[in-house]
Amino acid sequence: MIKMKSNKLGMLAMGMAMLATAACSNSGSESGTNDQGKPVSAEGKTVVNFSVRESSSFFEAAEKRFEEKYPDIDLQIQAVKKAEEDWKPGDYEKYTKTTNTELLSGKGADILEVAELPFESYASKKLIANMNELLKQDTSLSGVDLQAKLEVFKTDGNLYAIPLGYFMRGFIGDGNLLADESIDDSRWTWAEFAEVAKGLMCKESESGMDRRYALANEPPDLILWEIVVDGYANFVDVSGKKASFDSPKFVAAMQQVKKMYDDGIATAEPAEVGRQLFYSTVLSSPGNLIDEIHYYFANPKLIGKPQAGTVGTRLAPSVQLAIRDNSPVKDEAWIFISFLLSEEVQSMKEREDYGFSMLDSVNENELRDVQKQVNAGTYKLPSGKKPQVSAEQFAQYEQFMRSAGYFTRIDGKVVRMIGDESPAFFSGQKSADEVAKLIQNRATTYLNE
Structure with a gap:
């Protein structure tokens, strides 16, 4: 439950800049490259490195589901810190400097989080990919609601980073x-x-x-x-x-x-x-x-x-993901990002820590489940009280969630x-x-x- 000043600042900071990310060195368990120049594992799978600031149960669960669905891809998550591990003074500056250096040298993770990183600078130097064309070609993400949300997060009409949720x-x-x-x-x-x-x-x-x-x-x-x-x-x-x-x-x-x-x-x-x-x-x-x-x-x-x-x-995005522009596995990296935006993953319980879903259908289903509990008298507020919520209020809340915002x-x-x-x-x-x-x-x- 959010209780005014301190938690508000914390949540706002989290809505605007939470889960800032770290790009680690591209040092996964690769054994070489295939005839297309793509890194492969010892088992012959295409390796995609995904750099995150902190590990989380959501990314671990998503990785498992993804590799089950795409057995030819080995997603390797590289986390700088464990979940809720403290960041000491200088740690953030160090990871930012490391990320900058790796990207400028054409190295680094294939997928990276970009909250609070010099996002616009990366884009202007073509260090991260404009995902407009990838999105356009992906028929699985053609929903009007998702397209409207992604439009909000574009920079000068270009899609350089995709959020997994928002506040x-x-x-x-x-x-x-x-x-x-x-x-x-x-x-x-x-x-x-x-x-x-x-x-x-x-x-x-x-x-x-x-x-x-x-x-x-x-x-x-x-x-x-x-x-x-x-x-x-x-x-x-x-x-x-x-x-x-x-x-x-x-x-x-x-x-x-x-x-x-x-x-x-x-x-x-x-x-x-x-x-x-x-x-x-x-x-x-x-x-x-x-x-x-x-x-x-x-x-x-x-x-x-x-x-x-x-x-x-x-709208304040939580996690925002970008693809390194010169990544040899750009297509595979996009497949993972597309997977994260699917209804299957957006509906995962573990994803709820990252805010509202990017899909209206997921948000509306969850709100309707809550409405059923409220109407049945089984829903309780954190205070233990049972809220009185009218049908008109639920309709307003649904419309509020649908608003694209800015x-x-x-x-x-x-x-x-x-x-x-x-x-x-x-x-x-x-x-x-x-x-x-x-x-x-x-x-x-x-x-x-």
């Missing part, structure tokens, strides 16, 4: 209080949210009810962090390596967030369950929709999150600068302009290294 952030309000409110939540801003929240708080106060905050247990730097993540393209030109944190838009966002706390609309202090009007949380699976959305309110309402120049729900690749080092510098503004130590310039200078220096 979304939900914004939930007290449905009982919002019943009489007319809100266009499809594109509302944080300023509009503040006005609506202020009105709701006044209404409750006038009726003699105890005070409730619009948002609680969220420090202002976290709200600002979310604004930057949701609208990253407004503040960072990735291809141009330019930052715009000294822009009026960013300064206004800082001031808007501070005003919400100064006006008592939001507080960093924790609140008891149900003592806030809205909350934001990471959603990771169909079942998680029920657990998270129905945690705080008896009658929750899933609404669009306030935005800063963006529209829709941001994706912007985030640089974790850049967004961490928000948390480093913005508290000085929110505490009154520095002005918004001063903090904006500090972040701008740091981001500019980093982006041009």
